[in-house]
Amino acid sequence: xxxxxxRASEFxxxxxxxxxxxxxxxxxxxxxxxxxxxxxxxxxxxxxxRNRKVWxxxxxxxxxxxxxxxxxxxxxxxxxxVGLTAPFIYGCIIPFVLIDxxxxxxxxxxxPIYGIPKARRGDxxxxxxxKLCYLNLLERINCAYCSYGNGVIAFVTEVAARTExxxxxxxHAHRIYHPHDRYSHFLPYGDAKAYRQKVEEVRSDxxxxxxxxxxxxx
Numbered sequence: 001x002x003x004x005x006x007r008a009s010e011f012x013x014x015x016x017x018x019x020x021x022x023x024x025x026x027x028x029x030x031x032x033x034x035x036x037x038x039x040x041x042x043x044x045x046x047x048x049x050r051n052r053k054v055w056x057x058x059x060x061x062x063x064x065x066x067x068x069x070x071x072x073x074x075x076x077x078x079x080x081x082v083g084l085t086a087p088f089i090y091g092c093i094i095p096f097v098l099i100d101x102x103x104x105x106x107x108x109x110x111x112p113i114y115g116i117p118k119a120r121r122g123d124x125x126x127x128x129x130x131k132l133c134y135l136n137l138l139e140r141i142n143c144a145y146c147s148y149g150n151g152v153i154a155f156v157t158e159v160a161a162r163t164e165x166x167x168x169x170x171x172h173a174h175r176i177y178h179p180h181d182r183y184s185h186f187l188p189y190g191d192a193k194a195y196r197q198k199v200e201e202v203r204s205d206x207x208x209x210x211x212x213x214x215x216x217x218x
Contacts, residue, residue, distance in 0.1 A: 054131050064133035071136040092149065100152045107159050114166050117209050119158045125151030162206070169202045170195065 042049040047056055056064070104121060111118045129135065129143040161180035169186040176183065185205055187194050 067134040096152050116162050124155035166203045
């Protein structure tokens with residue numbers, strides 16, 4: 001939703017900074033200094049969140065429209081071989097939809113039996129880039145597709161992580177790159193005594209999730 005709520009100069013929250021210096025190989029070009037919770041009332045120089053809806057100022061909308069790339073120019077300047085990959089990219093929608101369906105049904109059936117809190121699908125699959133006026137039609141379609149694909153993967157990862165905490169809450173002997181959020185709750189590898197003594201406690205330790213959901217509800 002789009003609305004002229006304030007002048008852009010009245011925005012006070014520092015959210016995004018783009019360095020004028022060349023970033024190091026391991027440093028992103030755009031630095032995000034804060035990431036709002038989806039339930040927050042939030043204001044930045046670029047947009048505002050109200051009741052989980054995005055709002056833009058008149059000045060922000062004008063800036064977005066000035067930076068829109070016409071659809072024909074976007075298509076014309078695209079590389080030919082990039083276009084040939086489209087069927088392979090968009091063909092992935094089939095497994096995305098299938099795993100989304102199966103995992104959604106799985107957690108709704110199994111999690112209440114296991115005593116695991118269900119992951120809220122809407123916290124992972126978010127469609128808000130379509131409100132950006134500087135994106136042309138094809139860019140909006142691409143962004144929506146990426147939002148869905150990555151959102152499904154994040155949702156599936158969370159469901160799988162909670163399942164793993166219930167059935168096998170043991171850390172690996174080897175280092176795991178980018179472990180999921182539940183991994184810190186797991187028991188040490190090779191500690192048989194700790195496993196037998198604490199496995200029942202660990203597999204039901206979702207107090208942090210329950211507390212976060214209660215806080216969001218308030």
